[in-house]
Amino acid sequence: MTSFSLLKDRRLDWLWFVAICLVAAVVPAIGLSNYISGLIVLGAVYALLGLSLNLVFGYLGFTSFGHAAFFGLGAYFATLTNVYLGINFWFAVALSAIPGMLLGALIGFASLRIGGAYFAIATMTAAEILRLIAENWVDLTRGPMGMMMPRPTLSFLAPFASFQQYYLAIVLLVAGLAYLAIKRLLRSPIGRSWIAIRESIDLAESVGIPTLRVRVQNLALSGALGSIAGALIIPKILIVTPNLLTPLYSATAVLIVILGGRGSLIGPVIGAAIFAWLPEVLRSVGEMRFAVFGVLLIVVVRLLPKGLVSLWPSKQAAAPTTSEVLEKPLHVTAPVAGPMADVGAETPSGPPVFAVSGLTKRYGALVALKDVSFSLRRGEILGLMGPNGAGKSTCMSMASGFVRPTSGSISLFGKDVSALPPHRLTELGLARTFQQTTIFGDLSVYENILIAVYNRRPVSFAASLIQSTRFRADEAARAEIVWQLVAEVGLMEKAGSLARSLAYGEQRLLSIAIALATDPKVLLLDEPAAGLNPVEAATLTTLLRRLKQRGIAIILVEHNVRMMMSVCDRLVVLHHGEQITEGVPAAVRNHPMVNEAYFGVGQTQ
Missing domain, CATH: 3.40.50.300 (P-loop containing nucleotide triphosphate hydrolases)
Known part of the structure; x- marks a missing residue:
């Protein structure tokens, strides 16, 4: 990778950052109805949840059927700390990354030596344990009835924007920054280590990648993003119940990633947009809309096994372990000793x-x-x-x-x-x-x-x-x-x-x-x-x-x-x-x- 390529990547990242900030500021300001704003919020939350799962499922190569554990944990954490401790809800949203990160690390340590279906079962078990705790610890969570959450307003923004506007801006900003952060990680040795584990765990270990530690770190990051997504859904639904920990949300996350494109950065965003909007578009068919939606999903997965992102140019569909196929330095024209050489005697x-x-x-x-x-x-x-x-x-x-x-x-x-x-x-x-x-x-x-x-x-x-x-x-x-x-x-x-x-x-x-x-x-x-x-x-x-x-x-x-x-x-x-x-x-x-x-x-x- 030449210095020019690295500089170009950095400039593109700054353009991405500016674009994210502009979208977060402009979209809420154009006077969208609450209905449309709500759909965009749902799509952004789903995108964050999909990005969270894609870290594990797409880049690390481990199937998770329990990402509802992180989603529900973040929702409960933000609500409980606000209701019982009086912590500002939006500050609690930021703090919700901590329990998600800890749970992800715990699952990683507890399942260090397993993979495949066993790992998927381990994550699903974690979600079910949390659901049972939320359902039965009535004194804390109010059980199956759930906890009502008052609308978490920000008084200093009230003179300038409605709640729906700044709520939409916050969700778009968080989802966009998460996207940019993952994009940067994938262009670093950390992101490349995830890809290496997915491709061949033995080879990854043999080149010096501490696969167990990297796996735990990946799950911790995934858990943090999943928990933030769960916390951000609360101002939309204004109630937290054990339903947020059910397999429904785990399945939603998996389908978002598969539909958009597993192992691609833009894929979960595409999948999330479809999951948020298409059921609403299909309302004209009444109660059959979910059946039609399901059939369309099956057709897409059957015809496009790599997801909708495969319709894009191949550069977008591939796992971005580097930003591009890099130009070779002009001065490297023949086999050379290089920095790996350690010149010594010819005889032992x-x-x-x-x-x-x-x-x-x-x-x-x-x-x-x-x-x-x-x-x-x-x-x-x-x-x-x-x-x-x-x-x-x-x-x-x-x-x-x-x-x-x-x-x-x-x-x-x-x-x-x-x-x-x-x-x-x-x-x-x-x-x-x-x-x-x-x-x-x-x-x-x-x-x-x-x-x-x-x-x-x-x-x-x-x-x-x-x-x-x-x-x-x-x-x-x-x-x-x-x-x-x-x-x-x-x-x-x-x-x-x-x-x-x-x-x-x-x-x-x-x-x-x-x-x-x-x-x-x-x-x-x-x-x-x-x-x-x-x-x-x-x-x-x-x-x-x-x-x-x-x-x-x-x-x-x-x-x-x-x-x-x-x-x-x-x-x-x-x-x-x-x-x-x-x-x-x-x-x-x-x-x-x-x-x-x-x-x-x-x-x-």
Whole structure:
């Protein structure tokens, strides 16, 4: 991303801000009837609720059937604090973000290890618990009858505008600012981390994204916006009841997102407008209007599975992890060392930077790996060989933190890291690729690598919203790193292409670039040459030698014996989960147990 692109994005954001303020000021002033104003208010509240759910459902990739929990909680919080504590209602609306945020974080922590239908059930359960509390705590909430709310006027605005006018202005302003805030977050490492988790949670973890923490933060933000939406509906309905916590509002939020376009920023706004207006337009058909509305929804979802936003240009429909496909810097024309390089000696040197000792993994009575030990020095390529089922991938998974060893130890730069999760190992300088090609398939080549520079220049939530000069400088530096890595693996001409559209060999090279983007000192490559043609294999061999010259320590798992013999300094051979030998390629090649494992008894290579 060039400085010009970042500056252009910032100017566009200021234009968005001015436009939002103008709409919030002008629309109420044009003398709309209370009926039309009420529909616009409902659409804006629905848009805020849809944006809230879209953070989880669209960008994070987790289905929530319980967003009514946040909606109803915000409504009750604003009403109760106003009625019982005398807090100004509009101030209470702002404060309602706090309980929503706390509930979102609580749900996130309580459901850290689950996903799919289980997560959806967990959110639905939270909403039902709150509904039962609201219905049965009669002394506080007045139970099923609900609490009447007096119209929350603002006396200092009364001489200038009617209640309906400034209420409409406030709702439009809040919804617009929420839209702009999410837009900014999506152009930051925080927003890109959400997309990464949605696309591949294992790959996200392997590039240093703390997926559990990011998930909790996303749910907390979603809960805050959902609660504000619930609080803002109260001046329209002037009563808060347990009905606000029922599945009806959860279903409404889900349908708004699906109808407009899941994973798009404008989608929930479109869906909300339709949900607010279309039932009223269909009043002419009487009691059948909801049936007709339902049929129209089914037709739209069937014909446009990506939502109505798919009718827009593709740039609007795509998840905006970056503002656009970015122009490449003119000075990046060939593979370069770049900031990820750490030039060192061509021969292995110094003490071990990575070591495993007595590494063992048991699954019940099955021993997948038994008592494996080896070490790795700076600038060394260590080959991990063995027939299928020898335990190589299990060893790599344990070395990278994805599988916890039954016994044994793993050390990185002299520190025991056996119990650390993958993202912590990445922060310490270890990266890996996977046996099965793992990339963010629905993102461009550029965006794949941009996500992986997450830890290069850490950024806070506040900085992502403010996007100061320092933030823009950091983004430009991240982009420079990305372009150098794109050139490094020879994908400059494919930078704007979707990763899933690449040839298989190019995808393997992209997966290596993703790992290199984390600035590793130790790199674990699991069968990077699998499926490559001779030209692509030669390109990979050249890349490995360049990385070795920079002092990166590499563990290479590969079935291409010729490549292993030519690029590796040492080889470790596994068979049936046990280590049978270790040494330089020439010695390993003639080892009788290696020949037996690969070619059978009495055979020679």
